[in-house]
Amino acid sequence: MSSSTLTTPPESAPSRPIALTMGDPCGIGPETLVRAFAQGESNGCVVYGDAAWLARTARTLRFSPDSSRPAIVELDELADWKKVPRGAIPVLPIVALPADLAIGQVDARAGAAAYACIEAAARDALVGRVAAVVTAPIHKAALHAAGVNFPGHTEILQHMAGGVPVRMMLANEQLKTVLVTVHMALRQAIDAVTSEAVLQTLRIAHQAARGWGLAQPRIAVAGLNPHAGESGLFGDEEERIIAPAIAQARSEGIAASGPYPPDTVFMRARHALPEHPGAFDIVVAMYHDQGLIPVKYLGVEQGVNVTLGLPFVRTSPDHGTAFDIAGRDQADPSSLIAAIRMARDLAVLH
Numbered sequence: 001m002s003s004s005t006l007t008t009p010p011e012s013a014p015s016r017p018i019a020l021t022m023g024d025p026c027g028i029g030p031e032t033l034v035r036a037f038a039q040g041e042s043n044g045c046v047v048y049g050d051a052a053w054l055a056r057t058a059r060t061l062r063f064s065p066d067s068s069r070p071a072i073v074e075l076d077e078l079a080d081w082k083k084v085p086r087g088a089i090p091v092l093p094i095v096a097l098p099a100d101l102a103i104g105q106v107d108a109r110a111g112a113a114a115y116a117c118i119e120a121a122a123r124d125a126l127v128g129r130v131a132a133v134v135t136a137p138i139h140k141a142a143l144h145a146a147g148v149n150f151p152g153h154t155e156i157l158q159h160m161a162g163g164v165p166v167r168m169m170l171a172n173e174q175l176k177t178v179l180v181t182v183h184m185a186l187r188q189a190i191d192a193v194t195s196e197a198v199l200q201t202l203r204i205a206h207q208a209a210r211g212w213g214l215a216q217p218r219i220a221v222a223g224l225n226p227h228a229g230e231s232g233l234f235g236d237e238e239e240r241i242i243a244p245a246i247a248q249a250r251s252e253g254i255a256a257s258g259p260y261p262p263d264t265v266f267m268r269a270r271h272a273l274p275e276h277p278g279a280f281d282i283v284v285a286m287y288h289d290q291g292l293i294p295v296k297y298l299g300v301e302q303g304v305n306v307t308l309g310l311p312f313v314r315t316s317p318d319h320g321t322a323f324d325i326a327g328r329d330q331a332d333p334s335s336l337i338a339a340i341r342m343a344r345d346l347a348v349l350h
């Protein structure tokens with residue numbers, strides 16, 4: 001499921017649109033989104049957000065002769081997206097943002113607006129009105145300030161989908177990692193690494209990879225402790241918790257192996273070059289930073305966050321709101337573009 005090998009040309013894009021949520025308006029989401037449209041990479045997408053805010057964002061960006069400022073078209077209803085000329089940005093108005101929001105700042109009003117866009121897109125995805133959801137980044141503190149009691153998209157979407165088990169995957173063309181635990185304190189994450197949670201992660205990852213066309217995905221499982229516990233010298237979670245889950249998964253026909261030392265399993269799995277394919281298709285990681293750092297370190301511009309287990313396709317760039325550069329026309333839209341491409345690919349397979 002690499003974004004280059006499976007990319008569906010825009011001409012054969014799904015007949016339903018992809019919902020593209022605007023993200024936190026004070027972050028880089030809106031500018032990366034305008035850039036993605038300007039580069040012709042967002043055909044088939046409808047932005048769930050605020051047309052006036054996007055128009056203001058577009059005015060702040062510099063365009064070269066080969067990439068002009070896209071027009072912004074506010075839709076009366078979703079069905080009108082097909083009437084919007086190619087290259088323009090169709091916007092389904094979900095929110096009307098206050099003009100005094102400060103770029104690069106946490107603001108509860110921005111968090112509430114971002115949440116409303118996610119909710120609207122997910123609702124449409126659940127009833128099949130859109131083919132997939134791509135989310136621009138939100139700021140978790142702004143979301144919290146708005147009174148939203150979910151840490152991120154993953155948990156919001158899981159809740160909206162009825163509480164189905166989901167997992168976060170971070171993927172680029174060289175490495176795919178799937179997390180057993182996501183947004184929680186590291187102390188809690190260690191306790192949340194149970195045999196059931198590891199087994200469920202293996203089942204979800206296996207099922208998803210089969211959906212991408214891998215007949216027998218090779219799934220490596222990272223240990224929790226240094227050197228995967230070094231035969232119990234540095235912890236026994238590998239023997240007590242992780243190995244039994246792998247054994248159960250194998251008995252179910254899942255090609256899982258490990259637990260492997262976490263400091264070397266990612267380099268073993270990495271598909272560095274076509275002539276150096278990695279030893280595994282997916283690495284299951286025990287906690288957020290164990291699984292995300294290796295993928296992000298290969299380049300923030302390549303990574304895509306995919307929620308596995310939902311009844312619809314959801315992807316996102318791997319980066320956050322980048323308040324430090326928001327509004328300065330420095331944000332790289334590549335990860336958002338990769339997320340859109342991957343959503344297109346997965347929507348065809350879904």
Ligand SMILES: NC(=O)C1=CN([C@@H]2O[C@H](COP(=O)(O)OP(=O)(O)OC[C@H]3O[C@@H](n4cnc5c(N)ncnc54)[C@H](O)[C@@H]3O)[C@@H](O)[C@H]2O)C=CC1
Nearest residue numbers: 136137138139140141316318319320321322324325331332
């Ligand atoms: N999908 C989502 O909604 C995500 C949201 N977040 C949230 O975003 C907020 C900020 O998170 P941070 O840890 O600061 O990570 P960040 O990814 O926003 O920024 C980290 C560094 O990378 C740079 N950067 C990020 N994206 C870039 C891009 N497209 N082009 C150029 N430079 C880029 C930033 O300028 C910053 O120096 C937090 O609330 C976090 O939870 C983080 C990751 C994903």
Ligand SMILES: NCC(=O)COP(=O)(O)O
Nearest residue numbers: 152153154155292305316
């Ligand atoms: N580090 C990934 C991240 O925080 C994004 O989370 P989510 O909003 O996709 O749940």
